[in-house]
Amino acid sequence: MLTTQRKKAILQALKRDGQVLAKQLSETFDVSEDTVRRDLRELAGEGLLQRVHGGALPASSAVVPFAQRQGIESAAKRAIGKAAAAMIRPGHVAIIDGGTTSAELVRHLPADLRATIVTHSPSVAVALVDHPSVEVIVIGGRLYKHSVVTVGAAAVEAMAHIRADLYFMGVTGVHPQAGLSTGDLEEAYIKRALAARAAETVVLASADKLNAASQYAIGEITLAQTMIVEKGTEAALVRPFEKAGIAVVRA
Template sequence: MLTTHRKRAILAALQRDGQVIAKTLSDTFGVSEDTVRRDLRELAAEGLLQRVHGGALPASAAMGDFVQRQDIQMDVKRAIAVRAARMILPGHVVILDGGTTCVEMARSLPPTLEATVVTHSPSVAVALAAHPRIEVVLIGGRLFKHSVVTVGAAAIEAMAHIRADTYFMGVTGVHPTEGFSTGDLEEAYVKRALAARAAEVVVLASTEKLGAASPYVIGGIDMAQSVVIDDAAPDTLRRALAQAGVAVVEA
């Protein structure tokens, strides 16, 4: 089998099964595992999959910058944002992550809601600037322009003084065994730090993030108590989340 044909077959198997195992591919194609690993490396370099130990998973389609992500599944993100906004109760202190879904969530908060929103996203802060009853706490630090959020030591130090009811976390990958992931190492550290400051973690995940993986792990699937998804989410993922003890909230 030619390399190009083998790669097409790998991508087809990945789309069909949601993951591929290097040993299985080696046996199927009658080639060495080194050959398969080389194929996976080259496909990963093209952004077509995410390598993990022993094989590969689908690469997240949500790896673009903030502007690019504004064009991906915005109707779905708005529905998730509206549903998540209903989870905030009067008097709550919540941490709202960066990202397009979280900005939509900020815009969805009713004008009568009295609460405090802590965020490291200037975009979220601006979206709430005209809200009459929301107290906004903006965490400072170095601006990571790709995602328009603050990161770094200053941001993580500021988070140590927060005790929140809920952290609404954005991710680029949700996978039952590989956990939650994102595309930047510093962002992964910041998200872990924010999760540690909240009594409850709620993950907001549009369809393109489900069953996918990104290079940097935020934490295992059990770090969240709930995941807000839309009705197009695959049943297999719903069952896997439920088996892990994570509540599935449908938008």
């Protein structure tokens, strides 16, 4: 089997099974594990998969810079944002992550909502400037320009004083085995710290993030209590999360 054929078969197996193991692939193709690992390295270099110990997982496509993601219209993101906004009740303290789906959440907050929004996203904070009855608390720190959010020790320190009802977490990967992940190490620390400050963590998961993984782990999927997905998401994709005790909301 040619290298190109082998790589195509690896990607097909990854799409079908949600993960591949180097040992099994070497047996299937009758080649050495070193050959398979080289194939996986090259495919990872092209952004087509995410290597993990012993094999690989599907790579998340939700890792492009914020400005590019912002320009992509998505009915699914609007629906997820609307469903998330409906979860915030009067008097709530809610933490809202950065990201394009979070931007949709903010747009759908009712004009008469009286609540407190805590965010480390300058974009989210600015979007709420004209909201008549929402108090905004901005977490400061070093600006991570890729996602337009603050990160670092100062941000973590500020979080220690917050007790929130809800945390709406943005991720680039949600995988039954690999858990919740993102494309930046400091951002992963911040997200985990924010989850620890909320009574309920809600993951905003459009289809491109499900059954995918990025380089840096935020935590196990059980770090979240609720997940909002697209209305048409296949039952097989969300079943592992429901079995783990996560409430899945279809938007």
